[in-house]
Amino acid sequence: MPSPAIADAALRVSGLHKNYGTREVLRGLSFAAGRARLTAVLGPNGAGKTTTIECCEGLRHPDAGTVEVLGTALGARSASSRSPGSYDAALRARVGVMLQDGGLPQAPRAGAVLAHLARLHERPVDPAELMRRLGLTDVARTPIRRLSGGQRQRLALAAALVGRPELVFLDEPSAGLDVRARLAVWDLLRELRADGTSLVLTTHLMSEAEELADHVVVIDAGAVVAEGSPRELTGGDEIRVLPAGGTDPATLAATLERRLAGRGGLRVGTSPTGDGATAEPWVVVGADGPPDAGVLSAVATALTDVGYADATVTSHRRTLEDVFLELTGHTLEPEKDR
Numbered sequence: 001m002p003s004p005a006i007a008d009a010a011l012r013v014s015g016l017h018k019n020y021g022t023r024e025v026l027r028g029l030s031f032a033a034g035r036a037r038l039t040a041v042l043g044p045n046g047a048g049k050t051t052t053i054e055c056c057e058g059l060r061h062p063d064a065g066t067v068e069v070l071g072t073a074l075g076a077r078s079a080s081s082r083s084p085g086s087y088d089a090a091l092r093a094r095v096g097v098m099l100q101d102g103g104l105p106q107a108p109r110a111g112a113v114l115a116h117l118a119r120l121h122e123r124p125v126d127p128a129e130l131m132r133r134l135g136l137t138d139v140a141r142t143p144i145r146r147l148s149g150g151q152r153q154r155l156a157l158a159a160a161l162v163g164r165p166e167l168v169f170l171d172e173p174s175a176g177l178d179v180r181a182r183l184a185v186w187d188l189l190r191e192l193r194a195d196g197t198s199l200v201l202t203t204h205l206m207s208e209a210e211e212l213a214d215h216v217v218v219i220d221a222g223a224v225v226a227e228g229s230p231r232e233l234t235g236g237d238e239i240r241v242l243p244a245g246g247t248d249p250a251t252l253a254a255t256l257e258r259r260l261a262g263r264g265g266l267r268v269g270t271s272p273t274g275d276g277a278t279a280e281p282w283v284v285v286g287a288d289g290p291p292d293a294g295v296l297s298a299v300a301t302a303l304t305d306v307g308y309a310d311a312t313v314t315s316h317r318r319t320l321e322d323v324f325l326e327l328t329g330h331t332l333e334p335e336k337d338r
């Protein structure tokens, strides 16, 4: 799908294709991430998020397509070299990277590694302050191999941020974090954005995308299936009509649609089916904006008029999970670590 125009992009990805052997993992993926914006690449496990982000980080080379980072087109892999080799030193200094597995050495102490990384940069963030913000002060003298998974994850985030990068790539930054640590990470990311940092993160947590992102790129099976702000993607809220037992939702939807035809701005359908569908399908009345009390009462009146007064009517705030289910017929990964 064509990417909406973003005039001031920190990142532009266009037509990415990537195969692992005969397996097509990225299938013409395109999107852009705005400067001083937080862009979330959202998709279920195996959708191709890490592969995409690694192509943007210069760690993998796509089979086709282009990547432009902070206005610099990543170079094509030369015939003589198999390494991506696309970032020069100047670009590397402007970009922070947090890999999914952390990518940190194991033996040194956490604080020493961060202090060392800070010294490699011209204008670093104070490493001690970064450790404090991420709740790592108490483990500053602990060897990295002794840190818990969540502590290691936060240290990897600190390592990505200590150089005060203009653009940061974060691969599943809050995976495995408890709620408190996740909120601390979210606060820090919001602050960075307010200070003008461009952030691109991958996540399979729709709550993370909804809470944090200015722009969400929804991917499934290696392709972008939707993108926009969380509000643009979820649209207006919707009214759900749960038929009483024995009533066929499709018949009810058709009857209700005829009855409401005179009222503009309403769409009537049935709940999406797929592996995440509820056992009790409902009828959906979508409005172009948040449905007001007038719409709710119009639906209730129409149901009474057509003999379905026993149906249950509720107003539902649409989520990215709803959007994903409608577009793909399946759910995102269950949010087991919420």
Ligand SMILES: Nc1ncnc2c1ncn2[C@@H]1O[C@H](COP(=O)(O)OP(=O)(O)OP(=O)(O)O)[C@@H](O)[C@H]1O
Pocket: 020, 025, 043, 044, 045, 046, 047, 048, 049, 050, 051, 052, 204
């Ligand atoms: N080096 C590799 N060789 C072969 N297959 C790979 C390789 N790396 C990833 N894959 C496969 O490519 C697909 C996409 O993987 P990728 O890690 O990009 O997805 P993801 O969306 O980041 O998933 P997750 O949320 O689980 O990290 C998966 O099916 C994965 O098994």
